[in-house]
Amino acid sequence: MTVDVETRIVSQWATIYDAVYTTDGSSDEPDFAGWRSSITGENYTEAETAEWLDGTVAEIRALRPRRVLDVGAGSGLVVRELLSTVDEYVAVDISATAVERMSRTYGSRPGTRFLVRAADEIADLGPADVVVFNSVIHHFPGVEYLRRVIDRATSVGRTVFLGDVHSLPLRDALRLCALAVRAPGPLTAGQVRGWLDNQNARERELILDPGFFVDVAAEHGLVADVRLKPGRHGTEMNLFRYDVRLRPPTDRLLDPASLRRTPWRGAVEFVPQVLTGIPHPGLLPSVRALETVRTLDPSAPVDVAGLLTEPAEGIAPADLRADVERHGLTCYCVPSTEPGRYDAVIAEGRWDGVTRTSDPAGDRPAANRPALQH
Numbered sequence: 001m002t003v004d005v006e007t008r009i010v011s012q013w014a015t016i017y018d019a020v021y022t023t024d025g026s027s028d029e030p031d032f033a034g035w036r037s038s039i040t041g042e043n044y045t046e047a048e049t050a051e052w053l054d055g056t057v058a059e060i061r062a063l064r065p066r067r068v069l070d071v072g073a074g075s076g077l078v079v080r081e082l083l084s085t086v087d088e089y090v091a092v093d094i095s096a097t098a099v100e101r102m103s104r105t106y107g108s109r110p111g112t113r114f115l116v117r118a119a120d121e122i123a124d125l126g127p128a129d130v131v132v133f134n135s136v137i138h139h140f141p142g143v144e145y146l147r148r149v150i151d152r153a154t155s156v157g158r159t160v161f162l163g164d165v166h167s168l169p170l171r172d173a174l175r176l177c178a179l180a181v182r183a184p185g186p187l188t189a190g191q192v193r194g195w196l197d198n199q200n201a202r203e204r205e206l207i208l209d210p211g212f213f214v215d216v217a218a219e220h221g222l223v224a225d226v227r228l229k230p231g232r233h234g235t236e237m238n239l240f241r242y243d244v245r246l247r248p249p250t251d252r253l254l255d256p257a258s259l260r261r262t263p264w265r266g267a268v269e270f271v272p273q274v275l276t277g278i279p280h281p282g283l284l285p286s287v288r289a290l291e292t293v294r295t296l297d298p299s300a301p302v303d304v305a306g307l308l309t310e311p312a313e314g315i316a317p318a319d320l321r322a323d324v325e326r327h328g329l330t331c332y333c334v335p336s337t338e339p340g341r342y343d344a345v346i347a348e349g350r351w352d353g354v355t356r357t358s359d360p361a362g363d364r365p366a367a368n369r370p371a372l373q374h
């Protein structure tokens with residue numbers, strides 16, 4: 001992809017977000033304009049957005065930043081929560097409307113700066129303890145742009161937090177959930193597969209394998225601390241996205257390689273270990289439905305919605321974490337290479353995070369290639 005095409009895509013997103021942030025924004029109440037589930041097409045409920053925001057802010061606070069560079073800060077959801085606990089806050093966005101609005105609402109606080117900049121124009125904005133890209137990188141024109149941005153972010157920041165990364169291994173399972181809501185009537189397996197291919201070819205957003213971040217972190221002498229979203233609601237955000245921290249290796253990070261690996265056998269033993277392949281009840285039905293659709297004869301009828309209501313075994317990550325913590329242990333839930341499952345890193349003591357939570361991408365595709373908007 002040429003730089004011209006990248007620039008065109010970035011400016012298209014700026015136009016889209018200028019329109020999203022048109023409200024006068026005179027209050028500093030959290031504004032979730034534009035936050036909609038791609039499964040249902042509906043706005044998230046207040047409880048869902050509140051959980052998502054609290055969880056995100058807690059994850060960033062855990063990195064203990066004094067100086068934050070927030071890239072693609074939008075309506076200032078994260079700014080609003082973090083501002084009072086840090087010394088310096090620099091927020092940038094490609095949307096001039098967003099930046100104007102954040103400056104108006106928060107610009108009088110000492111140590112703040114709000115600038116219209118694209119993510120690859122941040123090299124002079126450091127130093128920062130944490131560079132935040134929360135729910136932003138799926139708008140990037142491609143993986144080359146993302147790599148360039150990560151180069152710059154790691155040169156100005158100690159830790160890079162990338163929140164709400166869209167999961168490539170779960171992409172088609174997510175699409176199937178959306179199809180179940182929209183399907184006009186009975187479909188054949190061939191029609192479902194054709195629909196998935198078509199959606200994937202038209203996809204404008206960047207979707208990534210967690211392993212991509214393991215490779216990129218290693219190239220920068222950092223570790224990739226990749227974790228499932230902390231929330232409980234069965235939303236697209238909690239199920240089909242993950243959070244990444246690219247951080248310097250320290251002895252405050254737990255190395256899963258130091259723990260015994262135990263494959264899931266239907267129950268949790270509350271001892272230090274890496275419990276692998278835990279069925280995720282919120283994900284398994286869609287992953288299994290996808291397997292069915294992929295293996296059936298093209299003319300075979302498929303009841304997509306019916307497949308998705310099949311009950312699934314397992315334990316939700318938030319429940320597992322709570323159970324483990326009740327036993328006085330620390331628990332990190334991390335992506336598994338088996339879609340529909342996850343791993344839990346369980347340890348004694350208190351840690352700042354985990355190292356190498358995911359396998360490198362290896363032979364798997366690291367990312368999709370977003371389509372151009374017309």
Ligand SMILES: C[S@@+](CC[C@H](N)C(=O)[O-])C[C@H]1O[C@@H](n2cnc3c(N)ncnc32)[C@H](O)[C@@H]1O
Nearest residue numbers: 017072073074077093094095118119134136139
């Ligand atoms: C979904 S919103 C997230 C806003 C905010 N980070 C949050 O968590 O509430 C995505 C934001 O990213 C911005 N954005 C998209 N592409 C960008 C880029 N290449 N550089 C900087 N900002 C970008 C958009 O303008 C938009 O405000």
